[in-house]
Amino acid sequence: MKRAIPVLALSVAGLVPVWLYSPGPAHEGEINEAAAAPETQQQTQNQAQNQPQAAPKTTGSTPVPQQQQQQQAQTRTVSGRAVNTSEGTVQVQVTFQGAKITDVKALRAPNSNPTRMALPLLRESALKAQSADIDTVSGATATSEGYKQSLQAAIDGAR
Amino acid sequence: MPVRRVEHIMGLPISVDLRDGDAALAERAFAWLREADDRFSPFKPDSEVSRLDRGELTREELTPDLVEVLSLCDWYEESTGGAFTAHVPGRGLDPCAVVKGWAVQRAADILREGGASAFCVNAGGDVVTAGEPEPGKPWRVGVRHPDIADQVCVVLGVRDGAVATSALYERGQHILDGRTGQPVTGILSITVFSDDLAIADTTATAAFALGRDGIEWAAAQEDCEVFIVDEDRRVYSSPGLPVHIC
Numbered sequence: 001m002k003r004a005i006p007v008l009a010l011s012v013a014g015l016v017p018v019w020l021y022s023p024g025p026a027h028e029g030e031i032n033e034a035a036a037a038p039e040t041q042q043q044t045q046n047q048a049q050n051q052p053q054a055a056p057k058t059t060g061s062t063p064v065p066q067q068q069q070q071q072q073a074q075t076r077t078v079s080g081r082a083v084n085t086s087e088g089t090v091q092v093q094v095t096f097q098g099a100k101i102t103d104v105k106a107l108r109a110p111n112s113n114p115t116r117m118a119l120p121l122l123r124e125s126a127l128k129a130q131s132a133d134i135d136t137v138s139g140a141t142a143t144s145e146g147y148k149q150s151l152q153a154a155i156d157g158a159r
Numbered sequence: 160m161p162v163r164r165v166e167h168i169m170g171l172p173i174s175v176d177l178r179d180g181d182a183a184l185a186e187r188a189f190a191w192l193r194e195a196d197d198r199f200s201p202f203k204p205d206s207e208v209s210r211l212d213r214g215e216l217t218r219e220e221l222t223p224d225l226v227e228v229l230s231l232c233d234w235y236e237e238s239t240g241g242a243f244t245a246h247v248p249g250r251g252l253d254p255c256a257v258v259k260g261w262a263v264q265r266a267a268d269i270l271r272e273g274g275a276s277a278f279c280v281n282a283g284g285d286v287v288t289a290g291e292p293e294p295g296k297p298w299r300v301g302v303r304h305p306d307i308a309d310q311v312c313v314v315l316g317v318r319d320g321a322v323a324t325s326a327l328y329e330r331g332q333h334i335l336d337g338r339t340g341q342p343v344t345g346i347l348s349i350t351v352f353s354d355d356l357a358i359a360d361t362t363a364t365a366a367f368a369l370g371r372d373g374i375e376w377a378a379a380q381e382d383c384e385v386f387i388v389d390e391d392r393r394v395y396s397s398p399g400l401p402v403h404i405c
Contacts, residue, residue, distance in 0.1 A: 122378050122385075127392040129310040132301060132405045135292055136176070137311065138350055139284035139303030140326040147172040151301070151309055152281055156165050156174045 074098060082108060168192045169200070169259060171283035178292060180275035187273060188266040188280070195262035199228065201253045212252040231257045231357065235365045236337070239376065243365035244337035260285055260323060260360025267356070285323040287356045299403050303328075305347040305388050312348075312394070313386055316403030321356035325349050325363035336368055345371035350386040352400060358383065 075095065082091040091108040137152040147153050162177040162185045173192060175185050200206045207225050210216045221229070232245035232254050245254040259282065267280050267287035277290035279298050288298040300322045301311030308328065315322055326348035327334065333342035349366050353359040362380050366373030366387075374395050377385045384397035396402075 122395040134299040134301035138322045138324040141284040
């Protein structure tokens with residue numbers, strides 16, 4: 001249970017900027033969006049300023065206005081509202097260095113998984129086949145029979 | 160002296176490729192794996208797991224090792240909403256999915272504590288590596304292609320780390336979703352890179368049991384990088400995956 005919190009924090013760190021950035025009603029019903037929403041106007045502005053740095057990291061494709069950049073080196077920690085969701089209570093804390101998010105913590109997070117948070121962190125590509133020079137093989141080799149036929153057996157000199 | 164040895168333990172072919180060390184050190188690692196099999200196999204009537212399952216031991220009477228294994232089982236079961244479970248209906252307690260990676264990681268720790276600094280342990284396709292096979296080069300860990308048995312679909316370059324793959328290669332095999340009891344669909348192969356095989360292996364197994372939901376679940380796990388092939392042969396990989404360019 002304890003370990004769910006760092007897991008969620010990492011996920012939140014990756015996604016807070018995305019939630020904040022995406023306009024429109026796409027996130028309706030997305031439980032954690034409310035948790036990431038700040039409490040005050042001033043915080044809203046700070047997070048808005050952060051968008052230009054954060055967005056390329058997560059999506060890499062969205063055009064981003066740069067006009068709000070300000071060079072503040074001030075460190076500020078902002079806690080979001082605690083929000084009750086069907087999954088449990090969610091609350092995040094965001095640390096800014098000037099206009100840049102330097103840390104995000106989940107102060108409270110539900111234990112339920114799976115989350116739907118990590119997709120933007122994944123790269124998608126086509127499956128390729130190669131016969132590369134390797135030292136060992138990772139694969140699901142559960143049986144002795146399967147092993148005899150396997151690349152790993154060849155590497156071990158067992159076939 | 161380099162040592163290479165293969166032994167079948169826990170129903171798995173376990174290969175040790177020890178670049179610095181000796182046969183006695185390799186034997187200590189294998190001895191631990193045989194001990195783990197004796198203590199934690201649900202198929203051995205005298206094992207601690209079987210005795211717990213029959214009610215001959217209470218949770219308070221368990222060894223710290225089994226307590227650790229069961230707490231890992233519980234954590235992943237909770238985290239996957241029951242898709243991953245060590246309590247398969249009709250089969251009793253079966254913590255094998257956790258025991259394997261956990262025990263092999265400890266075997267690797269025994270090698271390291273015994274002074275070995277460059278080795279590769281491969282247990283049924285789950286891998287722990289240390290150091291470098293030759294100076295300046297990482298261990299090249301190929302991930303078996305889900306359709307073509309003698310080819311790989313990616314090569315990882317790993318020094319100190321763990322790589323585990325959960326996959327279905329042959330028709331007729333199946334992994335059940337603990338929530339529904341039905342065979343899992345959606346993923347052909349999931350590979351997890353982490354610094355500990357207990358984590359990598361259990362994450363791969365648990366993600367597989369989640370089906371398509373397992374893609375994002377695995378990617379969100381702390382300190383885990385993933386390489387996942389779905390049924391449509393699309394690949395999803397973490398940006399932090401240590402892909403080795405051959």
